Amino acid sequence: MSRFFAEIRPGELRFSVTMIRALLFLFALCPLLFAAQPNLLIITTDDMSCDSVGVFGCKLKDTTPNMDRLAAQSLRFNHAHVVVGNCMPSRNVMWSGKYPHNNRIEGFRAMGKQEKDYPVLGDLVKDAGYFTGIRHKVEHSTPYSPFPWDMVLSEGKKDDVKNAASWGGAATKGIEAAKQAGKPFCLLLNIADPHKPFYAEGNKGQTIPDDNVPGKVFTPEEVPVPGFLHDDPVIRKELAHYYSSVRRADDAVGAILDSLKSAGQEENTIIVFLSDHGMPLPFAKTQLYHHSSRTPLMIRWPGVTKDGAVDDEHMISTVDLLPTILDMLQIAQPGGFDGKSFAAVLKGDKQPERTMVFKEHNENAGGQNTPMRAVQTKDWLYVFSPWSNGTRVMSGATAGTSTCRQMRVLASANAQIAARIDLFDHRVPEEAYEVRYDPDALTNLIAKPENAAQVATLEKALEDWMARTHDPLLEVFRKRDDAAFREQFMKSLEEKQMGRKDRKTANSALKKADEPKALIELEIPKTITLGQKAIVKLKHQFPADLGEKPVQVTLKGGSNERIERKEVKASGTGVIEVTFDIPAEVPGGKVSFAGLVGKSIQDALQHLQTKPVPVK
Numbered sequence: 325m326s327r328f329f330a331e332i333r334p335g336e337l338r339f340s341v342t343m344i345r346a347l348l349f350l351f352a353l354c355p356l357l358f359a360a361q362p363n364l365l366i367i368t369t370d371d372m373s374c375d376s377v378g379v380f381g382c383k384l385k386d387t388t389p390n391m392d393r394l395a396a397q398s399l400r401f402n403h404a405h406v407v408v409g410n411c412m413p414s415r416n417v418m419w420s421g422k423y424p425h426n427n428r429i430e431g432f433r434a435m436g437k438q439e440k441d442y443p444v445l446g447d448l449v450k451d452a453g454y455f456t457g458i459r460h461k462v463e464h465s466t467p468y469s470p471f472p473w474d475m476v477l478s479e480g481k482k483d484d485v486k487n488a489a490s491w492g493g494a495a496t497k498g499i500e501a502a503k504q505a506g507k508p509f510c511l512l513l514n515i516a517d518p519h520k521p522f523y524a525e526g527n528k529g530q531t532i533p534d535d536n537v538p539g540k541v542f543t544p545e546e547v548p549v550p551g552f553l554h555d556d557p558v559i560r561k562e563l564a565h566y567y568s569s570v571r572r573a574d575d576a577v578g579a580i581l582d583s584l585k586s587a588g589q590e591e592n593t594i595i596v597f598l599s600d601h602g603m604p605l606p607f608a609k610t611q612l613y614h615h616s617s618r619t620p621l622m623i624r625w626p627g628v629t630k631d632g633a634v635d636d637e638h639m640i641s642t643v644d645l646l647p648t649i650l651d652m653l654q655i656a657q658p659g660g661f662d663g664k665s666f667a668a669v670l671k672g673d674k675q676p677e678r679t680m681v682f683k684e685h686n687e688n689a690g691g692q693n694t695p696m697r698a699v700q701t702k703d704w705l706y707v708f709s710p711w712s713n714g715t716r717v718m719s720g721a722t723a724g725t726s727t728c729r730q731m732r733v734l735a736s737a738n739a740q741i742a743a744r745i746d747l748f749d750h751r752v753p754e755e756a757y758e759v760r761y762d763p764d765a766l767t768n769l770i771a772k773p774e775n776a777a778q779v780a781t782l783e784k785a786l787e788d789w790m791a792r793t794h795d796p797l798l799e800v801f802r803k804r805d806d807a808a809f810r811e812q813f814m815k816s817l818e819e820k821q822m823g824r825k826d827r828k829t830a831n832s833a834l835k836k837a838d839e840p841k842a843l844i845e846l847e848i849p850k851t852i853t854l855g856q857k858a859i860v861k862l863k864h865q866f867p868a869d870l871g872e873k874p875v876q877v878t879l880k881g882g883s884n885e886r887i888e889r890k891e892v893k894a895s896g897t898g899v900i901e902v903t904f905d906i907p908a909e910v911p912g913g914k915v916s917f918a919g920l921v922g923k924s925i926q927d928a929l930q931h932l933q934t935k936p937v938p939v940k
């Protein structure tokens with residue numbers, strides 16, 4: 325050694341020390357520079373109530389041994405809620421970080437690829453170098469389809485999603501494909517249970533053969549009956565099918581976790597687990613009640629979350645999932661989210677502002693508009709249903725269940741059940757429940773004078789949230805005491821719904837025609853003079869089955885500002901003359917004309933605008 329140093333001249337020695345220091349510094353950085361990006365495994369169940377899970381207080385033993393095992397390695401949230409009580413809108417909130425009135429997936433209608441103007445989970449993780457895979461609920465998880473997932477982990481129409489073991493196979497396939505691609509993985513495994521059809525239940529409630537037998541099959545006699553339903557043999561039978569399906573979902577979770585372990589990826593994988601909403605029975609799925617939205621959220625972040633930890637403090641909303649996931653994966657936040665990251669809570673810090681969650685419902689799978697908004701704290705739940713007018717009936721996925729049919733049968737001889745069915749069908753415009761004592765939402769306290777201050781606080785919080793998130797229901801909420809205004813609001817929503825159907829008719833008529841024709845054209849005068857009249861010719865050619873439609877013709881100024889709008893009714897083919905008084909002064913010295921078939925730009929069947937022309 326001394327000989328080695330003796331052979332180095334002083335200048336070289338200094339250089340070598342600097343080099344060694346630099347090497348040591350790089351060495352110290354090594355774990356940071358070369359630490360692999362963590363994988364992300366998201367597991368969702370379909371239509372599973374939170375309290376069907378053992379660790380979340382299930383009254384039935386052995387429903388979810390694998391979810392309980394995952395909970396023992398995770399941080400779980402006692403007060404986590406999804407935003408919507410049905411599938412496609414709920415899942416789109418999770419993976420967009422936006423409320424439905426902002427991500428525009430308000431029901432089960434996807435948007436066109438070109439319409440999507442915000443990033444979702446799949447975009448953001450792909451950009452960060454992840455391999456993305458999904459199984460089941462593929463079209464319900466993104467705003468448009470087909471979304472460019474790297475791999476759809478299903479076997480086409482033959483895919484037996486109710487086979488629990490197949491979920492292990494799907495996980496393995498995804499993990500292997502990511503390895504081949506040399507990328508970390510982001511897998512979204514949307515387990516199909518306990519969504520209907522339940523294990524061994526036929527479509528009329530009868531028992532049928534089912535090859536996909538769960539790890540445990542429950543009997544009608546042993547199952548708990550939720551407080552929002554009624555204890556009856558028919559209902560118990562359906563609940564037994566449900567809880568057996570919960571167990572089958574749990575079997576699938578076990579298969580996925582085993583696959584992750586076999587792949588040796590357990591320690592480098594973040595796991596996010598939750599359900600998309602509550603059980604598919606009346607007063608849970610498609611509603612905004614406590615059991616509609618409470619979800620068994622668990623997050624296992626190796627090296628960060630503590631095994632078996634329970635958060636009983638924070639109200640967590642699934643609108644916050646995507647920003648949180650980005651923080652965990654150290655991916656930059658793109659901005660534009662309604663949600664905010666709760667990664668700090670995962671690290672053991674507090675976010676005292678998390679005291680309430682907001683929920684919303686807009687459309688069911690059939691496109692019926694029954695908008696609702698709700699706010700929930702740990703203690704209280706307030707629900708606003710502007711559609712409720714005493715006669716309109718909310719239709720939904722749970723109305724056809726044996727449980728609902730049986731409740732209708734029982735209602736004829738039982739006033740209490742009759743009142744529940746009446747509420748289920750018609751609801752009331754406002755409801756308030758003290759969920760800490762009444763989680764089943766059985767006693768509406770909205771009209772009790774002693775609760776007025778509490779209700780006012782909730783209403784104020786909801787109004788602030790609606791204003792902050794630009795909710796189109798804000799005005800009708802502010803005028804919630806005006807029944808006529810609520811009904812007028814609903815009529816305009818229903819007209820828009822009709823407008824969508826008309827648009828389909830118009831589009832298919834246009835497609836059928838040899839040469840696609842526009843519904844309207846505008847012919848404007850050759851010269852337009854200040855202070856004089858200008859006659860615009862509206863030429864229309866509507867297909868016969870479109871009937872009569874309103875058409876808006878608008879005079880606009882040089883900066884595209886509206887000067888005057890006129891509405892005419894048109895049907896069939898013809899020309900309508902629309903006369904405008906050109907003002908004595910027009911800013912910019914130019915005008916243009918716009919034509920729109922329908923009531924507004926949002927529901928327009930066609931919209932066009934002429935080029936600006938100078939005014940003399």
Ligand SMILES: [Ca+2]
Pocket residue numbers: 370371410411519600601
């Ligand atoms: Ca669902």
